[in-house]
Amino acid sequence: MPRLDDKTLYALPPGTADLLDGTCGEPFSILGRHNAGAVDIVRVFHRDARRVRLVIRRPHGGWAERAMRRIDDTGLYIGHIPAGASYRLRITWADGVQETEDPYSFPALLCERELELFSSGRATGLDQIMGAHPMQVDTVAGVRFAVWAPHAQRVSVIGDFNIWDGRRHPMRLHPSVGVWEIFIPGLGAGERYKYEILDRQGHIVPHKADPFARQAEIPPATASVIAPPALPAWTDGEWMRDRARWQADDAPITIYALHAPSWRRPKGDPALTMSWDALAGALIAHVQAGGFTHVGFLPVMEHPSGWSWGCVPLGLFCPSARHGPPDGFARLVDACHGVGIGVIVDWIPDRLSPDLHGIACFDGTALYEHPHPRPHDRSAAEGTPLCYDLGRPEVRGFLIASALMWLEHYHVDGLRVDLRGHVAWHEDEITAFLRELNMAIAQRVPDALVIASGGLSGPGVTMPAEHGGYGFSFEWNRAMPCHLRTYLGHDPQWRGQHHMDMVALSGQAFSEKYILCHSHADTAHAAPALLLRFPGDAWRRHATLRIYLAFLWAWPGKKLMFMGQEFAPDVPWNPEGELPWDRADLPFAMGTRRMAGDLNRLYRACPALHRGDCVPGGFAWVIADDTANSVFAWMRQDRDNAPVLIVCNMTPEVHHDYHVGVPHDGYWHEVFNSDAIEYGGSGVGNAGGVHSRPYWIHGQAHACVLTLPPLGVVYLSMARVSP
Structure with missing residues (x-):
């Protein structure tokens, strides 16, 4: 494989100083894989790592390791691999060794259509576009993060997985819509996270929970939590089918x-x-x-x-x-x-x-x-x-x-x-x-x-x-x-x-x-x-x-x-x-x-009582003017069912032989009485119902002669209904 001279391999691209001091808004222009002809230059930034090695897939199977050079004491490591070769990182930390894919080796995952949907405010599937979503990219499991922060200079994902260090995972900006994204391999449901945002004035704002988070810590803790991609299986198919x-x-x-x-x-x-x-x-x-x-x-x-x-x-x-x-x-x-x-x-x-x-x-x-x-x-x-x-x-x-x-x-x-x-x-x-x-x-x-x-x-x-x-x-x-x-x-x-x-x-x-x-x-x-x-x-x-x-x-x-x-x-x-x-x-x-x-x-x-809740024909006054006795009476009615007569006595006095006009002759069952003993009342009522009489009153040809209980409401219907 052709070798690059040190001047080419270890030349630092523009913006590296911003990356090192945590102000870089374009980390993907520096980190990850960058082609240089027959080889790809790989740069990673792990300030606290003791050593970083490239694990490279061989063309005919198996893996090979190659050391990456640390650039001074910056935490920036550089190495090279055959152009297009798959690679992983083996990172030696103070407390162990981690092998993982490079987050900066993955392309942008949000497509232009999704970004346009977000910027236009059209809501179709927006909660699947933004936020933190476990997924697989080329068989690699991880989590894609996407957040809207158009005025930020830099946005990073922080969490337990990177010791809450905003320099570890700065995100890629889609400048036309102000959305930042990154895919972090190896993460899954249950991880805590927030966003670290550097504003245009160079100040880090208080660490932010994810606006689209599907799960959160128990307050007063404030971190977002990566939620599982799916809920338990639903068993409510019958209800959902008939819900309308x-x-x-x-x-x-x-x-x-x-x-x-x-x-x-x-x-x-x-x-x-x-x-x-x-x-x-x-x-x-x-x-x-x-x-x-x-x-x-x-x-x-x-x-x-x-x-x-x-x-x-x-x-x-x-x-x-x-x-x-x-x-x-x-x-x-x-x-x-x-x-x-x-x-x-x-x-x-x-x-x-x-x-x-x-x-x-x-x-x-x-x-x-x-x-x-x-x-x-x-x-x-x-x-x-x-x-x-x-x-x-x-x-x-x-x-x-x-x-x-x-x-x-x-x-x-x-x-x-x-x-x-x-x-x-x-x-x-x-x-x-x-x-x-x-x-x-x-x-x-x-x-x-x-x-x-x-x-x-x-x-x-x-x-x-x-x-x-x-x-x-x-x-x-x-x-x-x-x-x-x-x-x-x-x-x-x-x-x-x-x-x-x-x-x-x-x-x-x-x-x-x-x-x-x-x-x-x-x-x-x-x-x-x-x-x-x-x-x-x-x-x-x-x-x-x-x-x-x-x-x-x-x-x-x-x-x-x-x-x-x-x-x-x-x-x-x-x-x-x-x-x-x-x-x-x-x-x-x-x-x-x-x-x-x-x-x-x-x-x-x-x-x-319910079919006419929203139509004027479902209600009609029977008695609206008895101010002396403070009695109201009205009819709830439905074209295909028996009407219900409601009579309200708003005084503590019992009204005997009280005439109320009704539209039909027959027996009117007292289907409800708020003064019933079992409700805590005095038990005054109509012994289960009354027969109407031919008597013209309240615009009706028949009348029910009722005993109205004190501070009570009675419902009567020609249909026998039990609560």
């Missing part, structure tokens, strides 16, 4: 919403959290017993400790490590689907954490966040969330890729898009983004739910995006439950004065497709427990709480109950603690819990 039917506008949807860490703590210890697998065992049984169709999680994404409750996420692509590895979350979803329970997760596209190891000021500039925060925002040091810069296609693509990942990779059935009032700021940008988001989901996962949560102005929230709306499946409706709480907070003798305020709410019941909810935001910390917002002694408060739930479950709209409301706690939710399970077996709590389950089962069993 279970989540249609005319389907019964009743959601049990929870904050996973504080739902239940192991041994009641506030320092502990249940694993995803432990949650699957305890939570699913609780949700099934309560008759819910779906479970809704406050954000399960990785988030800072303490102040955010998960609502200002750090990792939009990874379930929180507080509950175990990502495959545990997948098993939880799979187990829910196995018993017919859908899974909805909160997803936040309008704010990001200011924590310095996250994506804030990622490459030394405002990259993901908006560069011009609102004037009244406090500094990041005070913990105020930042806002995403939705004017950048790369940021929009990042967010949409996250949404699609949860729906496709984890089989999540819906997202509640949590907006916290940033919508009015740069409204045009977020409006365009939300339409783009919903159109992407409708195209890729058409049977998924996408639920808007506050902050959007104007009509059309649930109108298809292609028709000028936002394109959401449903919108959270906190206003109606809030008005009902306010009404029930008045002393019963004065409720008549506010009667028509409640009647007026029916005019907005179908302006969008709604989910009625008493959310966590109405429950936490300074807000008093729902039970304590109602007047009277313990019996009256619990009776009023039963009215509240029974009224909402009969009102048009899908249903959501935040954890704990099923047993009427008298303390507010504490996200740092757990639900007061020690009070769940008290008599009133058990009664409320039993009633909540029966309401859910009745709502699912009676088509008239």
